[in-house]
Amino acid sequence: MPRRPAPFAQPVYVTRPVAPPIADYVKRLEAIWASGWFANSGPQHAELERALAAYLQAPQLSLFNNGTIAMIVACQALRLSGEVITTPFTFPATPHVLSWNGITPVFADIDPASMNLDPHNIEPLITNRTSAILAVHVYGTPCDVTALQKVADSHGLKVVYDGAHAFGMEIDGRAITSFGDATMLSFHATKLFHTAEGGALVVQDENVKARIDLLKNFGIKNEFEVVMPGINGKMSELQAALGLEVLRCLDAERAERARVAAVYRARVADMPGVVLAAEPPGVRPSYQYFVARIGGEGARHSRDDVFHGLREFNIYARKYFYPLCSEYSCYRMLPSASPALLPVAHRVAGEVLCLPFYGALGNADVERICDALEYLLTH
Numbered sequence: 012m013p014r015r016p017a018p019f020a021q022p023v024y025v026t027r028p029v030a031p032p033i034a035d036y037v038k039r040l041e042a043i044w045a046s047g048w049f050a051n052s053g054p055q056h057a058e059l060e061r062a063l064a065a066y067l068q069a070p071q072l073s074l075f076n077n078g079t080i081a082m083i084v085a086c087q088a089l090r091l092s093g094e095v096i097t098t099p100f101t102f103p104a105t106p107h108v109l110s111w112n113g114i115t116p117v118f119a120d121i122d123p124a125s126m127n128l129d130p131h132n133i134e135p136l137i138t139n140r141t142s143a144i145l146a147v148h149v150y151g152t153p154c155d156v157t158a159l160q161k162v163a164d165s166h167g168l169k170v171v172y173d174g175a176h177a178f179g180m181e182i183d184g185r186a187i188t189s190f191g192d193a194t195m196l197s198f199h200a201t202k203l204f205h206t207a208e209g210g211a212l213v214v215q216d217e218n219v220k221a222r223i224d225l226l227k228n229f230g231i232k233n234e235f236e237v238v239m240p241g242i243n244g245k246m247s248e249l250q251a252a253l254g255l256e257v258l259r260c261l262d263a264e265r266a267e268r269a270r271v272a273a274v275y276r277a278r279v280a281d282m283p284g285v286v287l288a289a290e291p292p293g294v295r296p297s298y299q300y301f302v303a304r305i306g307g308e309g310a311r312h313s314r315d316d317v318f319h320g321l322r323e324f325n326i327y328a329r330k331y332f333y334p335l336c337s338e339y340s341c342y343r344m345l346p347s348a349s350p351a352l353l354p355v356a357h358r359v360a361g362e363v364l365c366l367p368f369y370g371a372l373g374n375a376d377v378e379r380i381c382d383a384l385e386y387l388l389t390h
Contacts, residue, residue: 013382016379019325022326023380024327025327025329029257031256032256049249050245055248056245059251067178067179068189071216073220075246082104083108083111083112084223084227089171089192091109093115094142095142096117097118098145098146099335099356100332116145116347117136118353120355123355125291127146127149134162143171144163144171148176148187149332150300170191171191174196178204178299181294192216196211197210204257206253209246264298264369268369275381285310286304301365302364304364305317314362321384324383335356366384
């Protein structure tokens with residue numbers, strides 16, 4: 012039985028933002044200062060939009076000041092209304108964007124392995140008010156995009172993806188943003204690629220892209236014409252400049268996260284009562300989170316026991332996503348929010364634990380985290 016390891020001297024959080032060399036960022040800031048162009052789709056914005064479109068194989072990409080505004084605009088651009096079927100196992104922004112558009116979220120249960128929206132649970136929830144399916148690539152594990160599209164096509168529904176965890180992910184060489192009618196990407200500082208705050212929307216239709224670009228800029232067509240009721244969703248030049256420098260660091264960060272993940276998998280896979288999130292074949296991972304499920308067969312302790320126990324070692328894992336969105340006071344009165352209808356989501360929400368995961372973690376740090384985890388699971 013392992014001995015109790017020493018705690019970390021400084022807190023180890025679930026993630027740490029990629030920080031490019033500050034001197035490189037300052038050079039871009041100096042160019043912004045010299046130009047006097049701080050916002051409204053300046054040179055940095057244009058350069059980042061082109062660079063990301065190429066990197067992600069996503070020609071119809073539009074930058075935003077954050078991912079939530081991007082999703083609100085997606086609902087407007089696709090003219091969604093009535094009801095949209097979505098997952099309860101996600102960040103609150105996912106159902107919130109529906110509510111902000113006057114749309115009722117309808118929660119469907121999730122798949123026990125992928126933890127994504129289960130296509131088999133969608134069809135019974137479709138009514139004459141349903142306009143779309145809003146699915147989430149949770150933790151960077153892709154949804155069953157083929158099955159979801161089949162359901163959508165058979166009922167004339169749109170498919171929108173919350174890809175906050177899915178930056179750079181591919182399925183058999185195909186970009187994750189090429190599926191469905193629209194995909195939102197989050198560029199918050201906690202994400203693999205970030206602009207401190209920011210996001211993007213990727214669509215397949217250039218006409219929809221043109222509508223999105225109007226909607227995110229107050230509906231302004233030119234100096235004298237406003238053609239639709241838009242919002243201010245534009246990314247600033249300071250955000251875009253940071254993104255350009257983070258993008259230069261991205262492949263190195265992905266390689267470091269792959270190293271960290273390999274150490275975790277070698278150590279954690281055989282710990283009692285722990286199941287690691289599956290790695291689907293043919294998928295280029297996003298390396299956004301490293302997720303363990305605790306409390307299954309053979310477990311001596313619950314996920315919550317381990318979560319609180321890790322704090323004693325100065326390790327700050329996270330219970331993403333607990334509680335379920337369907338349990339929030341603003342949604343729990345919905346018929347689809349009944350726990351009896353969401354048994355898998357409730358079980359998974361009580362098991363998942365995101366462990367510290369970022370490239371700056373050395374192998375010795377990861378081993379110490381695993382030592383603490385093993386100690387808690389066996390004592």
